[in-house]
Amino acid sequence: MRIKNQLQPLADEEILEFETTPDSSPERRRGGLLHRLLRDKKAAFGAIVIVIFVILALLAPVFFPGDPTDPVANGSNPPSPQHLLGTTAKGEDVLALLLWGSRSSLAIGFTVGFSATLVGLLVGLASAYFGKVVDDVLSVVTNIFLLIPGLPLLVILAAFLPPGPGTIVLVLVVTGWAGSARVIRSQALSLRGKDFIDAAIVTGERPAYVMFREILPNMASVAMSTFLACVIFGIGAQAGLEFLGLGDLASVSWGTTLYWSNNEGALITGAWWTFVPAGTCIALVAFALAMMNYAVDQITNPRLARHRKAKKA
Template sequence: MFNLSKTEVLGFTLILLLAIVSLLAPLIVSVIPHDVSRLPYAPPSHKNLLGTNDIGEDVLVELIYGARVSLTIGVVAALISTVIGLMVGVTSGFYGGLTDEILSFFTDVVLVLPALPLIIVVAAYLKPSIWNVVLVISLLWWPGTARLVRARTMQLSEGGFVEGLRCIGASRLYIILKHIVPNVTEIVFAKFVTSVAQAILIEAGLSFIGLGDPEHKSWGLMLHYAIRRGGLLRGAWWAFIPPGLCITLTALAFILIGMGFEERSRIKTKEI
């Protein structure tokens, strides 16, 4: 069991609260006061705790449901990109030779591509959808994980215990699944956690410039509508500060957790 640092405890606490809010969104919305008078940019009051947006919708209600969208996109995109990076990294590092050269070349090609501009271009070309956003992010954000996993796999493959397994006739698949993958899970988890933060920020950026899915309003899309439809000019801070703060705190929480696991992974790597 890990002895978590204070920053990691803070990160896990924030993520736990976010997860609870996301899972219990309908129940929470049913008990909080939210007037449906449709008054645009009404300030916070006992009827609307965080005021209303440009079309009179309750900002707090949007914020709660937006947590579901932003968190889903972040977790799913990070999960897909991490799995791709794990598969490529382990295969490249364990088999070596021509396999390593081909996969490393492909990884380097994707790595040197201007990811953010390319994500914007592809997202603009595709139909606005949260799953298209997930697909674009996940297919362009895996090389970093692959590079780290490859390096760790090569280090493990050169270890005595792997050579011993090869000598007694253990299959490559057995060695990979039973001994390589379990020993890279820590670095993979650290990369996954930080990738969630990056995916949430990327999605927020795409939505902010109008490339989000209007049918599933995320925090980034809330910012887009607040700025685009006069919230900033009217001084309606409740329309853009809460979603911006949620994006910042959520990304920070995942980053704090990821930094802690990355530090443990570095220490463990030095001990091998």
């Protein structure tokens, strides 16, 4: 039996045809997307930048053993051969703070991305699969979170909860899952009525199997795009909260580096080396993730795929 899946991920002339053979397995479909992403220059550039940041973060204890907040020289020294990015007003090495801070910022960003996407997947798939009362209830909850202004809710939750990485992750997941749930529900609804889904239900497959083994593999591009967007949100929102003084200021991250730089009057004194590197790192990581996100959309969106083929021709 041949089952056609008319999802948007490929161009109209390249509609996927999934057969009930090993070639149509979820692993093969995911592998096809990953293979095309690896060959895309934008995705490759974004992945290389992220890998470099991850490696530097892991090697931070090797390059700068000990506490990165310990003073190592006079305060507010500009970049020099001894301290490549200078020192803060308290005499801390800016490069050490940058590398150690990347561990916290990247860890929280990817944790928020995974957690928010997971919650969005559970809510979106359950809403689309079960429908009726379940869909109505979950849609109302999702709409409530979408209608609540994100920034005020972030500030309120962060202000009243005890500071720490767990609090930051919780706050960002609570305020960031609803958008992904809405997108995933919409995509899952377009698959819910397909023949291969009905066939799986008729054969007695459990709801969890149908949702995660039949529906989810056919929307891998949507899940990946949602995950990348949530990671960008997590890194940026953490930096914003900590810059406002609502995070754990005893920790070392890109956000706390910006906070202390502002508190020490770096803008007034012209000590640009204390805040420009951290801001540049946040921008570079966000840009790399955005490039990967754009590559996913360009590969799987039929309109963008046709436009890219037309430009090559």
